[in-house]
Amino acid sequence: MSDRGLYKAAYPFQDDVLALPVEDIDRAAEWYGEKFGLREVERRQSPVPTVIMERDGTRIGFAVNGGDASQDGAAILVDGIAEARDELEAKGVSVGNWRVDERDDGKYQVFFVVAPDGLCFYFHAPLE
Numbered sequence: 001m002s003d004r005g006l007y008k009a010a011y012p013f014q015d016d017v018l019a020l021p022v023e024d025i026d027r028a029a030e031w032y033g034e035k036f037g038l039r040e041v042e043r044r045q046s047p048v049p050t051v052i053m054e055r056d057g058t059r060i061g062f063a064v065n066g067g068d069a070s071q072d073g074a075a076i077l078v079d080g081i082a083e084a085r086d087e088l089e090a091k092g093v094s095v096g097n098w099r100v101d102e103r104d105d106g107k108y109q110v111f112f113v114v115a116p117d118g119l120c121f122y123f124h125a126p127l128e
Contacts, residue, residue: 005056009077021067025049028062073120081109081125
């Protein structure tokens with residue numbers, strides 16, 4: 001693992017990785033803090049209730065914005081895909097679809113997590 005930590009970057013499936021749709025900010029902050037190891041770095045009420053959380057310099061935000069969580073989520077680039085999977089499983093998170101994806105820029109080991117709020121997370125790391 002690099003000095004930067006496990007989480008390297010996060011990319012939204014839809015519009016904004018800092019405004020993933022949830023119904024309850026407090027519940028989201030608690031779950032993602034406990035399961036993903038994110039810590040709260042900012043909270044605001046306007047224009048909609050939003051919490052920004054961070055791990056290893058990578059920020060992910062959740063907002064009560066009326067979006068459909070089942071149609072949104074984020075791709076999380078990690079440095080240590082097996083470590084990320086093992087950490088989540090140790091915290092009781094169900095991970096699925098462990099596989100290799102091929103893209104134009106190479107091969108990636110990947111897996112998915114669907115959170116209780118319906119958001120889908122695609123964890124990925126390049127294969128050497």
